[in-house]
Amino acid sequence: xxxxxxxLDKLAQVAIKVGLQLAEGQDLxxxxxxxxxxxxxRITEHAYKAGAGLVTTIYSDEEATLARYKHAxxxxxxxxxGWLYSGMAEAFKNNAARLAxxxxxxxxxxxxxxxKVTRAMRANxxxxxxxLQLITGFDINWNIVSYPSAAWAKLxxxxxxxxxxxxxxxxxxxxxxxxxxxxxxxxxxxxNANLKKRWTWLNGKSFASLKYTGPGTDLTVGLADGxxxxxxxxxxxxxITCNPxxxxxxxxxxxxxxxxxxxxxxxxPLSHNGALxxxxxxxxxxxxxxxxxxxxxxxxxxxxxxxxxxGRRLGEVALVPHSSPISASGILFFNTLYDENASxxxxxxxxxxxxxxxxxxxxxxxxxxxxGNTSNxxxxxxxxxxxxxxxxxxxxxSTEPVMRGGEWAN
Numbered sequence: 001x002x003x004x005x006x007x008l009d010k011l012a013q014v015a016i017k018v019g020l021q022l023a024e025g026q027d028l029x030x031x032x033x034x035x036x037x038x039x040x041x042r043i044t045e046h047a048y049k050a051g052a053g054l055v056t057t058i059y060s061d062e063e064a065t066l067a068r069y070k071h072a073x074x075x076x077x078x079x080x081x082g083w084l085y086s087g088m089a090e091a092f093k094n095n096a097a098r099l100a101x102x103x104x105x106x107x108x109x110x111x112x113x114x115x116k117v118t119r120a121m122r123a124n125x126x127x128x129x130x131x132l133q134l135i136t137g138f139d140i141n142w143n144i145v146s147y148p149s150a151a152w153a154k155l156x157x158x159x160x161x162x163x164x165x166x167x168x169x170x171x172x173x174x175x176x177x178x179x180x181x182x183x184x185x186x187x188x189x190x191x192n193a194n195l196k197k198r199w200t201w202l203n204g205k206s207f208a209s210l211k212y213t214g215p216g217t218d219l220t221v222g223l224a225d226g227x228x229x230x231x232x233x234x235x236x237x238x239x240i241t242c243n244p245x246x247x248x249x250x251x252x253x254x255x256x257x258x259x260x261x262x263x264x265x266x267x268x269p270l271s272h273n274g275a276l277x278x279x280x281x282x283x284x285x286x287x288x289x290x291x292x293x294x295x296x297x298x299x300x301x302x303x304x305x306x307x308x309x310x311g312r313r314l315g316e317v318a319l320v321p322h323s324s325p326i327s328a329s330g331i332l333f334f335n336t337l338y339d340e341n342a343s344x345x346x347x348x349x350x351x352x353x354x355x356x357x358x359x360x361x362x363x364x365x366x367x368x369x370x371x372g373n374t375s376n377x378x379x380x381x382x383x384x385x386x387x388x389x390x391x392x393x394x395x396x397x398s399t400e401p402v403m404r405g406g407e408w409a410n
Contacts, residue, residue, distance in 0.1 A: 015143055117275075125377055188243065221346070250320045281294070344383055348375070389401070
């Protein structure tokens with residue numbers, strides 16, 4: 001397998017210096033598939049060079065995961081390692097940073113019992129919620145990066161040999177993460193500045209809602225009261241500015257959980273828990289997704305939406321130009337971190353509490369009163385293309401263009 005060691009080392013540096021901006025003495029909790037060990041080791045090295053207190057890595061293993069589905073008794077799938085997530089939440093309360101390396105085979109669970117997959121996901125989501133709320137609330141600096149595992153690479157490039165597929169996926173990851181450039185850290189500073197221009201303009205407009213029109217789409221997404229747009233670098237409550245997603249091309253905010261009306265068509269397949277959900281269509285009434293259809297795995301996704309009361313309401317709305325580098329690559333990554341940055345998208349479930357003016361000081365009750373959604377899930381799905389127009393709607397009903405043909409209108 002050919003993974004450029006220089007670029008891999010640059011990705012590790014970007015994860016620490018841009019993604020996390022890890023502080024002197026700060027602990028780091030990292031999760032990763034075992035196949036990503038080469039990147040884990042480099043990140044660990046750069047973390048300690050940056051003054052990390054203690055780096056702790058929790059590894060997952062695909063074979064061990066599949067062993068559970070093959071051999072565990074039924075009751076196993078209603079259990080989750082709550083003690084582990086409680087420990088992670090405790091660490092975050094003590095200002096540990098969080099870094100996740102994505103790299104598992106997205107279709108790992110494709111051949112398993114959908115009921116077991118759904119039950120395990122629900123149990124895991126419920127157990128993880130105390131830790132997840134500290135992440136989505138930006139209490140701490142956090143980051144996600146990716147590693148090109150062989151199983152993932154073969155899914156993306158099925159017609160290539162394993163070595164060729166890994167090389168291609170590695171190159172795509174490096175390009176999207178801007179580590180193919182001479183000075184990735186400077187490149188990220190410029191990119192963050194461009195994203196800031198976009199969300200500053202949107203915040204100045206204070207739109208009441210966004211109106212989407214296009215093939216199969218006529219959707220109005222009300223925006224939460226006192227919402228604010230963000231993108232790229234964000235300051236966490238602990239005072240550290242981090243880039244949560246490497247890569248990222250989006251500006252995003254919190255929709256109002258009760259004010260979404262109309263219908264929308266998905267523009268890319270969604271890879272979720274080993275299932276590919278295709279040709280998605282949804283209809284919203286009073287903020288709730290009341291009808292969901294798909295040509296593939298419709299029933300499975302409906303079960304996911306019914307995880308809890310908030311699962312059928314929106315927690316995020318994000319704008320991404322169709323000409324984004326990830327979209328321009330023409331690659332379906334089967335990984336939401338990448339695919340969502342190729343397209344405007346919405347997310348079912350938990351909102352980001354930091355996407356409110358003064359969000360750091362708002363209680364959960366205040367966030368809910370202003371329209372923020374609560375759920376154990378947060379699932380992005382793609383609704384943008386070069387055929388979608390988006391208008392900003394002011395409180396008085398007047399409109400102005402935000403996007404035309406999938407590109408920024410100004």
